[in-house]
Amino acid sequence: MVRKKVVLRREEILDATVEQIKQRGIATTRITDVASALGVSSGLIYYHFETKEQLIEATFAHAVRLELDGARAVLSRPAPPLTRMKALLRLYSPTAKAAEAWRLWIDGYSAGLRDKGLRTVMEKMDEEWKRIFTSLIEEGMARGEFHCADARAATWRITLFLDGLAVQMIARHGVLKKEEAAAWMREHAAAELGIDVESLGSRR
Incomplete structure (x- = not known):
C-alpha cells in the first residue's frame, strides 16, 4: 500500500512538471516551482529525483x-x-x-x-x-x-x-x-x- 502511494505521488509530480514546463519552459522551470504547484516541500521532489x-x-x-x-x-x-x-x-x-x-x-x-x-x-x-x-x-x-x-x-x-x-x-x-x-x-x-x-x- 505504501508503494502504491509513492507511485501515485510520483505520477502527480510528473504531471505537475509537464504543466510548469508548458508555462515556463524547461530552462526556467525550477524544482521549487513544481513543489509550489503541488503544495508540497521541495524535499519530496528530491526524494524521487536527485537533480x-x-x-x-x-x-x-x-x-x-x-x-x-x-x-x-x-x-x-x-x-x-x-x-x-x-x-x-x-x-x-x-x-x-x-x-x-x-x-x-x-x-x-x-x-x-x-x-x-x-x-x-x-x-x-x-x-x-x-x-x-x-x-x-x-x-x-x-x-x-x-x-x-x-x-x-x-x-x-x-x-x-x-x-x-x-x-x-x-x-x-x-x-x-x-x-x-x-x-x-x-x-x-x-x-x-x-x-x-x-x-x-x-x-x-
Missing part, C-alpha cells in the same frame, strides 16, 4: 508514454486504415489538439541538444511515432487504400512536413491560420498516400 535533469527526463518519458499510448490505441482500432490515418494525423498535427503538446516537444528537442538523456527520450518517441505511421501505411497499401511506393519514405515525408509546420506555428504564433495549415497538411499527406485530398476531410 532537475533527472526530473525533466522522467517528465518527458512520462509525457511520451501517454502520447504514444493514444497513438497505439488508434493503430489497434477495428476501423479502415483511412479512418485511423485521419485520427493519427489529428493526434500529430499542430493544427489540432496536439498544438499545445508541440510547445512541449519543441522545447524538449532544443534542450536535448545539451542533455543526452533527454535527447534519447525524444529520439525514442520520434522512432515510435514513425513506426506507428509506417505500420498503418503498410496496412493501407496491403488493403489497396493507400498507393505509395515506400511506406517508410512516405512516413518520413509526412512527419517531416508536420514537424516543420509545428515549429513555424509555435515559434511564430499567428504567422499561419490554422485552416490554411490544416489544408496544407491534408494536401501533403494525401499526395504521399496516393489518395484524394477530400478523403482526409473538408478543406474548410
Whole structure:
C-alpha cells in the first residue's frame, strides 16, 4: 500500500512538471516551482529525483508514454486504415489538439541538444511515432487504400512536413491560420498516400 502511494505521488509530480514546463519552459522551470504547484516541500521532489535533469527526463518519458499510448490505441482500432490515418494525423498535427503538446516537444528537442538523456527520450518517441505511421501505411497499401511506393519514405515525408509546420506555428504564433495549415497538411499527406485530398476531410 505504501508503494502504491509513492507511485501515485510520483505520477502527480510528473504531471505537475509537464504543466510548469508548458508555462515556463524547461530552462526556467525550477524544482521549487513544481513543489509550489503541488503544495508540497521541495524535499519530496528530491526524494524521487536527485537533480532537475533527472526530473525533466522522467517528465518527458512520462509525457511520451501517454502520447504514444493514444497513438497505439488508434493503430489497434477495428476501423479502415483511412479512418485511423485521419485520427493519427489529428493526434500529430499542430493544427489540432496536439498544438499545445508541440510547445512541449519543441522545447524538449532544443534542450536535448545539451542533455543526452533527454535527447534519447525524444529520439525514442520520434522512432515510435514513425513506426506507428509506417505500420498503418503498410496496412493501407496491403488493403489497396493507400498507393505509395515506400511506406517508410512516405512516413518520413509526412512527419517531416508536420514537424516543420509545428515549429513555424509555435515559434511564430499567428504567422499561419490554422485552416490554411490544416489544408496544407491534408494536401501533403494525401499526395504521399496516393489518395484524394477530400478523403482526409473538408478543406474548410
